[in-house]
Ligand SMILES: Nc1ncnc2c1ncn2[C@@H]1O[C@H](COP(=O)(O)OP(=O)(O)O)[C@@H](O)[C@H]1O
C-alpha cells in the first residue's frame with residue numbers, strides 16, 4: 001500500500017514567534033501505527049491539527065491520500081475531517097448527557113449515513129457493549145476513551161489522529177487503549193498517528209518519531 005500522509009518542508013509559526021515546526025518531512029504508509037513523541041510544547045498538537053485539517057501550516061506541503069490539503073477550501077477540509085479522519089483527544093470530548101451509543105452514532109448525523117450494525121460491532125470489539133445505554137458521565141475513563149475511539153471509527157476513516165489519548169488514564173487503561181489502536185489497525189487497516197509526551201508509550205507503536213526543536217529528531221522502526 002502507498003503513503004496515506006505525505007509531509008514536506010512543513011513550517012508552523014504562531015504570530016511572530018520562532019518556528020514550532022521547522023521543516024518537517026516524512027511519509028506515513030497506509031495501515032501504519034506511528035507515535036510522535038516529544039516533551040510538552042514541542043509541537044505535537046500543532047502537527048496533528050495540521051494533519052487533520054484543523055489548522056493550516058505557515059508553509060509547506062501536506063497531502064492526505066494523495067490530496068493536497070494545504071490549499072483546500074474550508075468546505076473540503078470539513079469533508080476531509082468528516083470522512084477520512086477520526087480524532088481522539090486526551091479528555092475524550094464526549095457529550096456527557098448522551099449515552100455511549102448516542103455518542104458513537106454522533107458522526108452519522110453529519111455524514112447522513114445510518115449504520116446501527118456498525119455501532120453494535122464497534123461497541124463489541126472495543127468492549128463497551130455493557131455500558132451502551134449509560135450516559136457518558138457515568139462510565140469510567142477507560143470506557144470513555146474506548147467510546148471516543150469507537151466514535152472516531154464510525155465513518156470508517158482512513159486515519160485516526162490521537163492526541164495524548166492516555167493522558168488521563170492509569171497504566172492499565174492506558175495499555176488497554178493502546179491495544180484498541182492496534183485492534184483498529186488490524187481489523188480495519190486504519191492508519192494511526194498518536195501524539196504523546198511519553199517515550200515509553202511510543203514503544204507500543206510500530207514506528208516512533210521524536211519531535212524536537214521543530215524537527216523530527218530520530219526515528220525507530222519496529
Ligand atoms: N494557537 C496558538 N497560538 C500561539 N501559540 C501556540 C498556539 N498553539 C500552540 N502554540 C505554541 O506552540 C508550541 C507548541 O505547542 P503544541 O503544539 O501544543 O505542543 P505539544 O502538543 O507538543 O505540547 C508551544 O510553545 C505553544 O505555546
Ligand SMILES: [Mg+2]
Nearest residue numbers: 044045046163
Ligand atoms: Mg499537545
